[in-house]
Amino acid sequence: MRRLFLSAVMSLALASPLPGVAWAQPAKGAPAAFERVREVMSDRFRNLKLTGEPDRDFAELLIASYEQTLFLAKAQLEYGGDRQLRETAQKIQDEQQQKIDALKEWQVRSRQSDYRPQPNQTPSGEGPLDRRAQAGDPNQSASPAPAAPAKPAAAQPPANTPLVAGTVQKVDEASGKVTLDHERIPNIDMDAMTMAYRVADPAILKGVKAGDRVRFSADRVNGQLAITRIQKAR
Structure with a gap:
């Protein structure tokens, strides 16, 4: 009898919630929202069109990556309840937006007619991806990219720029x-x-x-x- 009694007590203890622990219920709409986040994150890179220019494609892909993470963080801030995860999401939102802004600023600058890239070194074209692409022709060697012409000194903006x-x-x-x-x-x-x-x-x-x-x-x-x-x- 004693063994049966102890077994029953243990079963009740395991089935009951721990005292002082409150498990938050998912916010209304949270499952659908996070399902949408997953769909957007899955589709974003697949639908991205590349230009074939390494600098522009790098910026575009990186913006897409940051925006996906930002989208996820915003969903957590709207629906999540855990304080630590919300703090993490808020930090992501603050930092990623700054990175996105900087990359978009570069994109705008790179579209100007007098823009010239300023590499700190000439791309060698001999990285692991280049070697893989050339594996079918072992005698082919990548030619170094020509050095970019010097960027002219930027003039001060005209006073009649539009408001x-x-x-x-x-x-x-x-x-x-x-x-x-x-x-x-x-x-x-x-x-x-x-x-x-x-x-x-x-x-x-x-x-x-x-x-x-x-x-x-x-x-x-x-x-x-x-x-x-x-x-x-x-």
């Missing part, structure tokens, strides 16, 4: 950056988006705060994309 409407999302005076949700910027062929920009002169951020509706101009200054003028919309 574009936008809304300030964040101001970081310490790093001289402002995040804008803006319309298309025609002179640099940038689509409407939300992105962090450097400012040509930190003084133009004086009096600007998150939530302000503004008109601004952007151009390349010393080879880098920057906000050259910003004023509050009337």
Whole structure:
């Protein structure tokens, strides 16, 4: 009898939830949301069209990778309940968005007619993937890519660059950056988006705060994309 009693007590203990432990129920819509995340992450690379230019393809693939991770992090922040995982997701969101912004800035700069790549060394064309591609012809050797011509000194942006409407999302005076949700910027062929920009002169951020509706101009200054003028919309 005693053995049967102890067995029953142990069974009840194992079947009951541990005291003080609350298992969160999945938020409404979470399963469908994460299924959607998986579909998007699966389709993104498959549908990506490459140009055949290593630098451009690298940037495009890396942006896709970061955006997928960002999409997953946003789903966790919306539906997840664990504090540690939410902190991880928030850190991913903050860091990945900065990386995406930097890569998109490079894409805009690379589309300019006077853009010239500035490699720190001439690509050798003799990496493991190159050797694999040449395996069928052992006598073939890769020719070094020609050195890129020197990049001309960037001129100061003209004073008549167009003003574009936008809304300030964040101001970081310490790093001289402002995040804008803006319309298309025609002179640099940038689509409407939300992105962090450097400012040509930190003084133009004086009096600007998150939530302000503004008109601004952007151009390349010393080879880098920057906000050259910003004023509050009337």
